[in-house]
Amino acid sequence: MTRDFLIDGREADDFSELEEGIAQVMKTIYDPEIPVPIWDLGLIYGWEIADGADGKDVTVRMTLTAPNCPAAETLPAEVEQGVNALEGVGRAAIDLVFVPSYSMEMLSEEARLTLGLM
Template sequence: MEINKQLQNEIIKKIKEVFDPEIPVDVYELGLIYDVIIHENNSVHVSMTLTSPSCPVAETLPQLVKRKIEELKLINKVEVELTWQPNWNRSMISEEAKLTLGIL
């Protein structure tokens, strides 16, 4: 279980390298990542959303997240699921990101 927690932290670090192009905050701190599940065979399932369905990077942002996670040597397979439930809203933004955006 400790290895899983360490791997999850590494995955989150990689996800934090992906920024929304319109907002100077990474997708994790924006609250766009709903879930990161690591299976026994080190395959990873990420559930994420976007700030809106009409987001101009709807096609590319999930792929960027996937590619960043795939950079980790221990990962066998990555699946990124785009979901709209629950709808994203500003309350999902981390306190750190709210400070960066000046909305706290």
């Protein structure tokens, strides 16, 4: 199963239990420079879930606010660790992408409110 939030948006009413868990993990991880979860920042572009030998293999496609982001080493590792801790996940991996480039249009309404952009 593949989700592409750049095409479909981040709010889906047909998330599986595992996908709900993945989304919840993303809502607990904050960019260290911005007081907003990476989910609301729009840093999660999507994921792919496939059957693996030891459970579900999950590959999260994400970006950073900038390629030279100070959290470039820690943020993807935190996402990988959080997804790996979910029940039913055999292996989690991060696909760090920079195309398309991150922009402020990717912010959720909640993030815009928090950052005073509304």
